[in-house]
Amino acid sequence: MSAGSGADRRGPHVQPSGGNGPGAAGAKQAGGGKDKSTAGKNHRPGGAGKPAAGSAREVALDVLVRVEQQGAYSNLLLSSSLQKSALSREDAGLVTELVYGSISRMITLDYVLGGFVSKGLARLAPWVRSLLRLSLYQLMYLDRVPSHAAVNEAVNIAKKRGHQGISGMVNGVLRSVLRAGELPVLPESLGREERISVLHSHPLWMVRRWAAEYGVEAAEAICAANNEPPASSVRVNAAMISRDALLAQMLEAGLEASASLVSPYGIVVKGGGNLALTSWYREGCLSVQDESSMLVAEAVAPEPGMRVLDCCAAPGGKSAHMGELMKDEGWIYANDLHAHKAQLVADQAQRLGLGCIATGSHDALRLARVLEPESFDRILLDAPCSGLGVIRRKPDLKWRKQPEDVASVAALQAELLQSVSGLLKPGGVLVYSTCTTEQAENSRIIAEFLKNNPGFASVSFSSPVWKRLEGTALAEGEGIQLLPQHFGSDGFYIARLQRLL
Structure with a gap:
């Protein structure tokens, strides 16, 4: 999903103030704004939280309110809202930019707004809070039309959805932002990690975790890359x-x-x-398909005539890629826990004309009970994970995930890897991959597996994938780690393990 609005994302960002936004960096202050904005177009009312209707900004506002209030997934809700709207391609792009930008920059936006909303953001109606966020996002990060147009549009929406007092407050806050200059203004007392959290709008726990794993400079680069529009x-x-x-x-x-x-x-x-x-x-x-994701099938390196197992296959991109690499000769068993998701894999195979892919629906932990031991030449375990490598595409992940989520999914990953490893033939290759940056889900899983399974060895760094990425991607333990800033693609981990003869 791309922004597609033609406007540029730029500048700093903030933290949720007053406890209504996800994850704060722990500082409070007044901020300011830029005097350039993306700005305003026509509008039409449609009560907050109702199906999208009206102008680009009204559609964006409805999506943002439902994401916050109902826990809706922004990508799914945005897609359905745009399909229902009659917006032009340009305006649909603006909606996309406003939704993803406002969600992604929420810490920064709330941090700045906290310095201008006297009663506190938490006490505002959800639609007013979201209106202020998307309007401030335009003023701080978009440079396409005059700032006054964005302010006027926000005031008009406030008048139609609320009352004179609300529109007056919205007008006063946004015009105060314009007079304040560059924002946010951060106190000198903020530590480096707290400043990164505020400026790049990431929960402090994520910043600290990445700083511990990769260093503070790399942590800031991850956060900055996550705020860029995805390719x-x-x-x-x-x-x-x-x-x-x-x-x-x-x-x-x-x-x-x-x-x-x-x-x-x-x-x-x-x-x-x-x-x-x-x-x-x-x-x-x-x-x-994302560029990083394309590397996984290449790492599996299936050959024509092989038997291949894809343990957690939906929606089917990697299974299909393996089928293409095998020239549709051999057999791929593409499994997914849910039957409707396994059907997505079958649909992909049909569209691509691949007859070598068979689908099934089992709990991957039970595959060792339903499939013959040592019966596959290649196994791909694209494991369920925290998904923190794809924040650029799914900014709500920043606010949905908590540190304990990483620990819980890591336990499942380790169990899955151990369970399916017995299905691999001697001499065969098993690829473990995730779309996360967390070493608790990546290198530590592989290290523990190799410690407990001396019949396996890592061959990650003898693959063409590593030879192409070496010097940019990281060698983390016995696998390859791509971070979002490396190539502008998703964060991914790939470990290639061979069963010894």
Whole structure:
């Protein structure tokens, strides 16, 4: 999902004040704003929390309120709201920018607003709080139309949804922000990690965790990268068309496209819209997939004729990629706990013309009971994880996750890895992957497994994947760690383990 609004995200950010936002850095102060903004378009009322209707900012406001009040997932709600709206492509892009930007920068926005809202943000109605956030986001981070337009739009929405007092308060707060200058202004007493939390709008526990694992500089780089708009990338189906040929077609069609530096099967596209709506997608020439995710099937390195197990396969991108690499020769058993998710894998295989993929629905912890021991040449365990490597795409993760979530999922990962390892043939390869930055879920899982299973050895650093990424990605324990700032792709961990003869 990309911002798509044509406006630039820029500048600093803040922390939730008054306890109504997720995770605070622990400082309070007055802030200020920029005098440039993305700004205002037409609008129409539609009560807060009701299905999206009206202008771009009203649609964004409704989504933000429902995310905060109902715990809705921003990506799913945003998609459905845009489908119901009659907004132009430009305005739909603005809605996307406002929703993801306001959620991603919530600590910073609330920190600044806390210095201007005398009664405190926590005492405001949810729709008023969200209106102030999305309006301040425009003033601080977007540079497309005059600031007064964003302020006027916010005031008009407040008048239609509330009363004169609310519109007056919204007007006063935003105009005070404009007069204040650069924001946020941080007290000298803030420590380095607290400053990162406020400026880059991440819960303090995440900043401290990453600083402990990677160093303070890398922690700040992770946070900054998480606030950047995600790239749009596709994986070429090499069984149907070469990357060079598809890239040439895209360039001829006027798309701004380039070959991925991360994956030899990837193409990065800027401003191309939803590529899943193109004939290339319908005809099976490409799949939409993050560049880091493309590395997983390459690390598995399945060959034609092999038997391959994908333990947690949905939605099917990695299974499909393995089928393409195998030239549709052999057998892939793509398993998922939920039958409707396994169907997503089957749908992908059908679209791509892959007959080698069979799907099933089992608890991955029970696969060792339903499948023959030592019967697979390759196994992929793309394990359930905290997902902290994909915050750029799913900013609500910053506010949904807690430190204890990492510990609980790590216990499951270790159990899954031990359980499925017995299904691998001697000489076979098992790939363990996650889309997280947390070493409790990554290198520590692998270290413990290798300690308890001397019949396995790491071969992560003899793969073409490592040879391509070495010098940028990190060698964490016995696996490869990509961080969001390394290539502008998702944070991912990949460990390649071989069962000894």
